Amino acid sequence: MENSELKVPVMADLQAAGKSPEYLFWVGCAGAYDDRYKKVTQAFAKILLHQNIDFGVLGNEERCTGDPARRAGNEMLFQMMALMNIEVMDSYNVKKIITICPHCYNVFKNEYPELGGNYEVIHHTQFLKGLIDEGKIKVKNNEYITKLITYHDPCYMGRANEDYDSARDVITGLGAKLVEMKRNKASALCCGAGGGQMFKEAEEGKKEVFIERTEEALDTKADLIASSCPFCMVMLTDGLKYKNKEEEIYNYDVAEIVANALGL
Amino acid sequence: MIEQIIFTLAFVFGIGLFIYRLYRIYKYIKIAKPLKLKYRFQRIVRVLKIAVVQSKMFKNPLVGFLHAILFWGFIIVNIEMLEIVVDGIFGTHRSLAFLGDIYPLLISAFEVFALAVVITCVVFLIRRNVIRLKRFWSKEMTTWPRTDANIILLFEIFLMSSILIMNTADGILQSRGHEYFPELGVFLVSSYLQPLFAGMSDSSLIFIERLTWWFHIIGVLVFMNYITFSKHLHMFFSFFNVYYTKFDPLGKIMNMPSITNEVKLMLNPSADVPPPAEEMSQFGAKDAQDLYWKNLLDAFSCTECGRCTSACPANITGKKLSPRKIVMDLRDRVEEIGSKVLKQGKEFNDGKDLLSQISQEELWACTTCNACTEECPVNIDPLAIILELRRFLVLEKGSAPGPLNTMFANIENNGAPWQYSAEDRMLWAENLKKKSS
Numbered sequence: 001m002e003n004s005e006l007k008v009p010v011m012a013d014l015q016a017a018g019k020s021p022e023y024l025f026w027v028g029c030a031g032a033y034d035d036r037y038k039k040v041t042q043a044f045a046k047i048l049l050h051q052n053i054d055f056g057v058l059g060n061e062e063r064c065t066g067d068p069a070r071r072a073g074n075e076m077l078f079q080m081m082a083l084m085n086i087e088v089m090d091s092y093n094v095k096k097i098i099t100i101c102p103h104c105y106n107v108f109k110n111e112y113p114e115l116g117g118n119y120e121v122i123h124h125t126q127f128l129k130g131l132i133d134e135g136k137i138k139v140k141n142n143e144y145i146t147k148l149i150t151y152h153d154p155c156y157m158g159r160a161n162e163d164y165d166s167a168r169d170v171i172t173g174l175g176a177k178l179v180e181m182k183r184n185k186a187s188a189l190c191c192g193a194g195g196g197q198m199f200k201e202a203e204e205g206k207k208e209v210f211i212e213r214t215e216e217a218l219d220t221k222a223d224l225i226a227s228s229c230p231f232c233m234v235m236l237t238d239g240l241k242y243k244n245k246e247e248e249i250y251n252y253d254v255a256e257i258v259a260n261a262l263g264l
Numbered sequence: 265m266i267e268q269i270i271f272t273l274a275f276v277f278g279i280g281l282f283i284y285r286l287y288r289i290y291k292y293i294k295i296a297k298p299l300k301l302k303y304r305f306q307r308i309v310r311v312l313k314i315a316v317v318q319s320k321m322f323k324n325p326l327v328g329f330l331h332a333i334l335f336w337g338f339i340i341v342n343i344e345m346l347e348i349v350v351d352g353i354f355g356t357h358r359s360l361a362f363l364g365d366i367y368p369l370l371i372s373a374f375e376v377f378a379l380a381v382v383i384t385c386v387v388f389l390i391r392r393n394v395i396r397l398k399r400f401w402s403k404e405m406t407t408w409p410r411t412d413a414n415i416i417l418l419f420e421i422f423l424m425s426s427i428l429i430m431n432t433a434d435g436i437l438q439s440r441g442h443e444y445f446p447e448l449g450v451f452l453v454s455s456y457l458q459p460l461f462a463g464m465s466d467s468s469l470i471f472i473e474r475l476t477w478w479f480h481i482i483g484v485l486v487f488m489n490y491i492t493f494s495k496h497l498h499m500f501f502s503f504f505n506v507y508y509t510k511f512d513p514l515g516k517i518m519n520m521p522s523i524t525n526e527v528k529l530m531l532n533p534s535a536d537v538p539p540p541a542e543e544m545s546q547f548g549a550k551d552a553q554d555l556y557w558k559n560l561l562d563a564f565s566c567t568e569c570g571r572c573t574s575a576c577p578a579n580i581t582g583k584k585l586s587p588r589k590i591v592m593d594l595r596d597r598v599e600e601i602g603s604k605v606l607k608q609g610k611e612f613n614d615g616k617d618l619l620s621q622i623s624q625e626e627l628w629a630c631t632t633c634n635a636c637t638e639e640c641p642v643n644i645d646p647l648a649i650i651l652e653l654r655r656f657l658v659l660e661k662g663s664a665p666g667p668l669n670t671m672f673a674n675i676e677n678n679g680a681p682w683q684y685s686a687e688d689r690m691l692w693a694e695n696l697k698k699k700s701s
Contacts, residue, residue, distance in 0.1 A: 079527040
């Protein structure tokens with residue numbers, strides 16, 4: 001049983017079986033397609049399964065939330081995506097959404113309600129914090145007790161929604177020590193990918209934002225860089241490569257750190 | 265009597281001009297699109313916290329403290345204006361002296377603040393011109409914005425010094441038992457300045473006292489009107505700006521209901537959609553009047569401190585975008601077109617718009633990270649302006665950078681910003697093992 005294949009429940013199948021899960025796990029486009037972030041999706045799905053959480057994913061029925069389109073000015077496209085997603089989610093009677101992306105989190109929580117989509121939206125760091133607070137995470141792997149971790153605030157969890165603590169509480173909850181970058185929490189520096197930048201070349205300047213931020217993370221002398229956003233992860237990973245540090249210091253998502261601590 | 269008439273005329277004229285100019289700015293702000301903001305008690309709480317206590321200024325406690333000296337100094341020393349105005353109109357001398365023993369304490373308090381303001385202004389002048397703090401010398405801080413800042417600081421130094429000098433001369437005359445200068449008690453700061461003028465005759469001292477009195481009141485009237493053309497307008501407008509700040513999380517972008525109806529019809533032609541309430545002009549903003557009035561209030565509330573730009577990731581890494589420049593450009597544009605738009609209404613067209621000042625390169629450098637909005641001590645939202653301009657570029661001109669258009673096309677066709685098929689969305693879940701290998 002130890003290495004048996006895990007099956008991720010899909011909403012359509014659940015509905016066919018007459019089931020309506022408590023949570024929709026919103027994987028997001030990066031979570032589904034980005035090779036690095038797929039590992040985060042897997043880690044978080046394993047945690048959900050391990051904890052026997054009643055959830056489902058939309059699978060092939062999931063579509064972009066429209067967030068990057070809206071922030072790049074394409075309101076028409078955003079609203080099209082939003083209305084279509086709301087229709088799909090409402091057809092499954094979704095009440096609670098867990099997302100592993102701060103951009104999806106923000107758009108569901110703050111922008112879908114005006115278009116008729118009202119859900120309880122939970123970012124995975126918040127969900128994990130809940131599990132830790134309830135004592136449901138039994139750490140098997142104590143390697144983090146000796147680790148020094150720095151956490152990069154994603155703009156859309158931090159300033160945009162003023163949640164600076166969930167991820168940090170998870171990290172310290174595993175026994176790790178936190179070290180802050182010079183610019184942190186409300187003054188945290190963006191990774192450079194928001195607002196559509198992820199999909200284009202940066203405008204001309206002296207430096208790439210992700211390099212500036214990676215340098216700041218390296219300055220902390222942390223053993224690893226924690227993040228909780230797919231775009232930030234792409235940027236920080238690129239930054240570490242640029243600095244030739246990718247062999248020495250890793251960038252892990254908070255979900256991966258928890259999965260690892262659980263021995264998953 | 266002549267003096268009283270001159271004073272009254274100058275006072276009424278100065279105040280009148282000031283009120284007229286504020287009224288004009290109010291009208292200018294109203295050329296923008298309407299926006300209904302509900303009253304909430306928390307608005308008042310927030311004004312007290314952010315505008316009165318200036319909580320956001322204390323991120324840097326020393327600067328917060330110095331700024332608080334200027335703010336409270338302004339308020340407290342201006343109580344003195346009450347006395348000056350009464351004296352000026354009725355030809356009295358130190359009309360508040362009836363307060364008796366409290367009077368010298370009151371004047372002493374004014375003097376302590378006046379001195380503190382002078383010292384603070386000198387520190388600020390040094391910071392701007394000698395230390396040359398980076399954010400006061402960046403690109404948009406051209407000659408005029410830098411001069412404006414120096415004029416304001418010098419004005420305050422002169423106005424405060426004139427009170428101190430006036431009280432010094434007055435104090436000496438009091439100690440000499442001059443008939444028009446009854447003994448009122450010790451003034452805390454100016455009593456130390458008396459040796460400076462000790463050798464002067466009574467008439468010279470009276471001349472100095474009168475001169476500084478007039479200098480102060482005329483200076484205040486001129487300064488008041490100057491402020492309405494200057495970045496210093498923040499001292500009045502920031503209260504309103506903080507009051508009207510949105511309550512939504514910073515991450516929330518303003519919705520465009522007009523588009524919702526169109527999209528609903530597109531997805532379902534038989535949808536029950538209410539007819540557009542107002543005639544549709546255009547999506548997004550290309551000029552000041554296409555924005556919302558709160559954006560314009562933002563622009564008039566900006567004191568060009570540059571905290572937004574210092575925190576902007578694009579600007580830090582050398583890109584052209586500077587949130588402060590966006591806000592400054594908007595104010596300049598409103599001043600430029602305000603009266604013409606009021607006269608010509610929708611017909612107005614001068615062949616230019618806000619986008620002739622703000623380049624696409626600036627707009628496309630923004631990561632929407634909200635560092636600027638978070639940083640602003642008076643809750644200005646440069647991001648809201650940037651987004652409305654982006655909306656115009658994309659929805660009206662179709663002029664997004666190529667890669668963004670590709671992203672749009674991908675979302676439209678595949679439901680993802682990258683060119684992957686929806687069929688592949690569950691690939692991550694294949695071969696998912698309990699233990700990672």
